[in-house]
Amino acid sequence: MQMKTLTRAISVAALLGATALTTSVAAQEQKTITGGFDVGPGGFQGNFNPLAATGGFTWLNVYFEPLVNYNADLTAIEGALATEYSVNADKTEYTFKLANETWHDGKPFTSKDVKFTVDLAKNGETGTVFAARLNAIASVETPDERTAVIKLSRPDAGLLASLTKLMILPEHALAGTTPKELATSTWWATKPVGTGPFKFKQYVTDQYVELVADDDYRLGRPKVDRVINRYFKNTAAAVAALRAGEIQFTYVEPDDVSAFKDNKGFKVIEGQSFVVNYVGFNQQVPLWKDVRVRQAVMHAIDRQAIIDSLYGGAATVANCGYVAKQLVPEGLNPYAYDPAKAKALLAEAGWDKINGSKPITWLTYYNTPQAANVMAAVQAMLAQVGINVVPRVVDTPTYNGIIYAGNPDFSQFPLVYAGLQNGPDPSGLNIGLNAAQKPPAGANFLRIEMPELTKALDAALAETNPQQLNTRYQDVCKAMNANLPWATMWVANRYGVASTKLKDFVWVPAPAGGPYNAHPEKWSIER
Amino acid sequence: MLPYILRRLATGLLMLVALSMLVFVLLRLAPGDPIDAYINPNVAMSQAEMDALRARLGLDQPLPMQYLAWLRAAATGDLGYSIQRNGVRVLPLVLERIGPTILLMAAGLVIAILIGIAAGILSAVRRNSPTDIGFSVIAFFGISSPAFLTAILGLYLFSVVLRWAPSGGMLTPGAPFSVGDLLSHLILPACLLSIGHAALIMRYMRASLLEVLNQDYVRTARAKGVKEFWVIMKHAVRNALLPVVTLIGSTIGIAVGGAIFIESVFNWPGMGLLLINAVDTRDYPVIMGATLIIGACVIVVNLLTDIAYAAIDPRIQVA
Numbered sequence: 001m002q003m004k005t006l007t008r009a010i011s012v013a014a015l016l017g018a019t020a021l022t023t024s025v026a027a028q029e030q031k032t033i034t035g036g037f038d039v040g041p042g043g044f045q046g047n048f049n050p051l052a053a054t055g056g057f058t059w060l061n062v063y064f065e066p067l068v069n070y071n072a073d074l075t076a077i078e079g080a081l082a083t084e085y086s087v088n089a090d091k092t093e094y095t096f097k098l099a100n101e102t103w104h105d106g107k108p109f110t111s112k113d114v115k116f117t118v119d120l121a122k123n124g125e126t127g128t129v130f131a132a133r134l135n136a137i138a139s140v141e142t143p144d145e146r147t148a149v150i151k152l153s154r155p156d157a158g159l160l161a162s163l164t165k166l167m168i169l170p171e172h173a174l175a176g177t178t179p180k181e182l183a184t185s186t187w188w189a190t191k192p193v194g195t196g197p198f199k200f201k202q203y204v205t206d207q208y209v210e211l212v213a214d215d216d217y218r219l220g221r222p223k224v225d226r227v228i229n230r231y232f233k234n235t236a237a238a239v240a241a242l243r244a245g246e247i248q249f250t251y252v253e254p255d256d257v258s259a260f261k262d263n264k265g266f267k268v269i270e271g272q273s274f275v276v277n278y279v280g281f282n283q284q285v286p287l288w289k290d291v292r293v294r295q296a297v298m299h300a301i302d303r304q305a306i307i308d309s310l311y312g313g314a315a316t317v318a319n320c321g322y323v324a325k326q327l328v329p330e331g332l333n334p335y336a337y338d339p340a341k342a343k344a345l346l347a348e349a350g351w352d353k354i355n356g357s358k359p360i361t362w363l364t365y366y367n368t369p370q371a372a373n374v375m376a377a378v379q380a381m382l383a384q385v386g387i388n389v390v391p392r393v394v395d396t397p398t399y400n401g402i403i404y405a406g407n408p409d410f411s412q413f414p415l416v417y418a419g420l421q422n423g424p425d426p427s428g429l430n431i432g433l434n435a436a437q438k439p440p441a442g443a444n445f446l447r448i449e450m451p452e453l454t455k456a457l458d459a460a461l462a463e464t465n466p467q468q469l470n471t472r473y474q475d476v477c478k479a480m481n482a483n484l485p486w487a488t489m490w491v492a493n494r495y496g497v498a499s500t501k502l503k504d505f506v507w508v509p510a511p512a513g514g515p516y517n518a519h520p521e522k523w524s525i526e527r
Numbered sequence: 528m529l530p531y532i533l534r535r536l537a538t539g540l541l542m543l544v545a546l547s548m549l550v551f552v553l554l555r556l557a558p559g560d561p562i563d564a565y566i567n568p569n570v571a572m573s574q575a576e577m578d579a580l581r582a583r584l585g586l587d588q589p590l591p592m593q594y595l596a597w598l599r600a601a602a603t604g605d606l607g608y609s610i611q612r613n614g615v616r617v618l619p620l621v622l623e624r625i626g627p628t629i630l631l632m633a634a635g636l637v638i639a640i641l642i643g644i645a646a647g648i649l650s651a652v653r654r655n656s657p658t659d660i661g662f663s664v665i666a667f668f669g670i671s672s673p674a675f676l677t678a679i680l681g682l683y684l685f686s687v688v689l690r691w692a693p694s695g696g697m698l699t700p701g702a703p704f705s706v707g708d709l710l711s712h713l714i715l716p717a718c719l720l721s722i723g724h725a726a727l728i729m730r731y732m733r734a735s736l737l738e739v740l741n742q743d744y745v746r747t748a749r750a751k752g753v754k755e756f757w758v759i760m761k762h763a764v765r766n767a768l769l770p771v772v773t774l775i776g777s778t779i780g781i782a783v784g785g786a787i788f789i790e791s792v793f794n795w796p797g798m799g800l801l802l803i804n805a806v807d808t809r810d811y812p813v814i815m816g817a818t819l820i821i822g823a824c825v826i827v828v829n830l831l832t833d834i835a836y837a838a839i840d841p842r843i844q845v846a
Contacts, residue, residue: 034700041569049613054567124579132576183583184614205612205620206796206804208700228700233791233800236679241694243687275569365568397559397809400566404574419569431571440578443571512570 030225033248033502033525034208036238037062037229040251041273041494042513048188048203050167051121051128057165058513059229062520063104063211064167064194067096067114067148068160070516072506074274074424077160080517081109081168081195082148091155091464096148101218103170104199111142116171118150120179127183133162155464161425164515168195197222197521206231223504223524239497242266248499248525249507254311254370260497269496270314271509274423276321278486279362279378283447284410287360292349294484298335300342300385301378303489310373315492320477321422321429323491329474332481342385351386362389364417365399375417389415403445416446421511422491426473428511430457433485446485453479501526532834539826546822547601547815551594554811560586561610564809584610597815606816611808617816621801625820627697628797632779632786634713635720640775643725644768647732651767652759654737662729669726674719674785678792681719691715695794716793720785724778731774736767 037059038044044056050064061069069080079085082096101109118140121130136156141149152159170193177185189203197219198211208230213222230247232238238250243259252260260266279297281288288294307315316323319332364375375391382389394402402412421428431437435454437444456479460472480488494509503524508516561584562577581587585596600607606617646666650659686694692715693699699708739745740763748758787799794800798817805813 032701041567044567047611047613052613054565054570054572125583127580127583129572129576129580131579132573184608186614188613189615204698204700204796205615205623206800207696207698207794210701226701230696230700231794232695233794233803237682237695237792237794240682240687244690244694246694395559395807396566396568397561397564397807398557399559399568400563401559404563404577421570428570431573437573440574442573512567 031223031525031527032226032228033224033505033523034228034230035247036232036241036250038513039232039235039238040509041275042510043251044513048192049127049183049185050169050188051126051130052183053165054129055512057515058507058510058518059209060167060513061196061515061518062227063192063196063198063200064169065196066164066166066515067098067168069164070424070510070514072508072516072518074508074510074516077164078517081114091157092152094150094152094159096150098146098148099218100146101195102216103173103195104193104214105170105173106216107170107172108145109168109170109195110145111148112145113168113171114148115140115142116175117166117169120169120174120182121166123179125179125183130162130166133158134166155462157461157463157469158425158427161427165512170194197519198227201226217521219519219521222521227520227523242497242499245499248502249505250497251509252495252497253368254314254492254495255368257312257495257497265500267498267500267502269498269507269509270493271495272316272323272423273419273492273494273509274421274511275419276318276323276422276429276491277417277419277489278318278321279489280416280418280446280486281484282410282414282416283449285414287355287414290349290354291484292345293351293354294487295335296342296345296349296351296385297382297387297487298484299338299345300387301381301487301489302337305337306374306377307490310370310377311490311492315490318488318490320480320488321420321433321486322426322473322477324423324426326470327426327473328477332478339381339385346386355387357386357388359388359390360414361412362391362415362417363399363402363413364391364393365396366417366419367393367395371417378417391417404439404443408445424510426476427461429476430461433457433480448485450479450483450485453483453485455479499525528834528837532830535830535833539823539830542826543819543822544598547598547819548594550815550818551590551597554809554814555590557809559809561809561811562586564807565611597812601815601819606819607812609805609810609813611805611810611813617812620813621798621817621820624796624798624801624817627795628783628786628790628799630713631717631720631789631795631797632782634717635786635789636724636775636779636782638717639721639724639728639778642721643728644732644771646725646729647771648736648759648764650729650733651736651740659733663733666726666729669722670730672722674723674788675792677722678716678719678789681715682792685715695792697796716789716795720782720789723785724782727778728771728774731771732767735770736763739763739767742766 038056042055042058044053047053050060053060065081067080067082068077068085071078081099081101083099085094085096087094098111103109118134118137120126121128122134122137124131136152136154136159137150138153139151141151143149173193174182192200197214197217199214201210201212203209208228211227213225215221235251235253239252239256241247242250257268260268281294303317307313307317319334320328322328379389379391420432431442432444433448433453434442434444434457435449438447439445456475460476463469463472496507496509498505498507504522506518508514510516562580566572585593597607609615609617609620646662650662653659682694685691693712697709697712698704702708745758745763748762786797789795790797790799791803801813802817805817
């Protein structure tokens, strides 16, 4: 009897298992693109408030829109919700002509929404990360429904770049909520109303967000009915879903690229990361005061060999904070790999007395296998010339907690391996290098005080003539190359992989996910 | 009995307070806070901006004040809001994750019990046969394979290569709910979760049954002419199951740990994934809330177990 029961139980279990295994993924009747749009370094999972977003703009920009946006090459800023804009002679007044658009709930989009959004973004109570970036804005005027005028108290060369990240919000939907309540409002993740080509339908916690096509989108109804953003705990899980055919796009680590390159079912999308990787010298410890020691570090590391062997050639050597041709002047010191010269420089500087072979902690938040290999290679190269560095890999919160501590313990990060956004707006480096940006004012956590560099950065930031801007940033590059606040390494490429079923799909590995005009309304998928 | 229960409940309450204090202190001792987790190091932010965000969240207050504010709210059933998820209240967030974890654990254990007991019986009955050796080899692999390896290999083999099951999640995104869809997402993580437990149960069942088969009453049953099948099923298996049942009870705790790992690999929306995400992002209120509720569950279950023991066995004096 018991055997019978046991047999029955096993049979039922087997049947259930077989049923489950053979149940195919539910057929999608509508045209749907599913992707891991928030996977990787540009992604930002879990927080849907664009005022507080420090990443994830690839996805936010599918249902919200900024006034202006980068083009898909990240080479120029162009219109988005503003069809055109003009700037007055002294660069203190920006006039935006607005598109004729309606919010997803049918209400008209007007210049009042622009004023409302800028005011919110400047109000610290909303949890905004824009308050400091927009502090040059004195007022926003709305002469008519289709015109918004932003007036500045002083010229701000970075204003348009900041505005690309500011998603315009509906006054009619949010005016009834106090700024403080907005910071913790569930509206962002339950019923946000935007102007983008897709409308928010639902968010299933930690699983996915589903958007549906906005039939009234001004640039035409999207070609697919739905776009779904699936969340993954890590890149490997997203890659598995891509290979299993469950999603059609995800960011991938460089190590995964080879698995897709020769596969006709996938297309590898390659692009510059716009993040310069560097070995950063903490100026609060006595190790790196002498520029000859910093030069020795540069000469000791065979950057091209690392790029060739560990990046598969997909990175560009950086001799300053920039690699973009228009920002790199002629005549920079290339700091060619030369261990003998490195040893000589260290001897001249008296390295034996400064530190000798004592271990130096090398702190980083980069925890991928590729980064581990890179650090091991650099560690070995530095050891050859007599610099004994010991990598310490921590997670991002720990790293930030150490370097941004109110009263930092500098011995915990005498040397760092890190990266900083160097484009598309080249002013991104200022916050980490300008002497005026030492904490708490900015993020110059290495306490770099190099007058020539600070002067060059200040001049670049104050430049209002677009024709002169590149020259100013070339001066920054020169100052970096000569003073070596960091041992600049390279700007690596990043990768996404898309199914070849996707048509007219645009993705760029932009820092923080962009934003950029990806025109999701044009994305399509073969059934 | 009532005074005992009340005393235990009062002790449990104190333990919960102590637990929350311990977790609070440990979290604050760990480097990095929710704002540090929030910042992408490649896109720098000034310390002044970070300080403003900290002030808005009350993270600039002295630690005792922060803890007392949390405790005061928790006493009224308000576990606060998740810092990293706009406006989501912690209590419903945690409660909605308990169900998926129980479902995954229960499915994994049921599969493990069915396979483990069946394989154990076959191994014992056919001792030293190719079947026994085969099952034993598989069991050794099952016991010695770490959960992270079996989970990742299983994901690759069954989802990526064979495409027998979805690679993650609990339901197909955007599809209407169906039991079949749920089962198709459940079966692979549940099977992978069951591997280690099934192997352990199989080894225990085999050893226990072999011991029982040598007992006098089994020999007597055979001597009386009872068919071998009934000797095994009616006389031997029933008695051999006792230590296996004890083992199953003790593996439930281990299953929780395994479920947490499987959840992170398969993006299963349970307590494990919630806690791992919360720790990654230093989401203090979620970590505190989840720990408090798990702690409360353990305390209540322990109390119920003690009461049940006392009710079943009069020799145990609970008062």
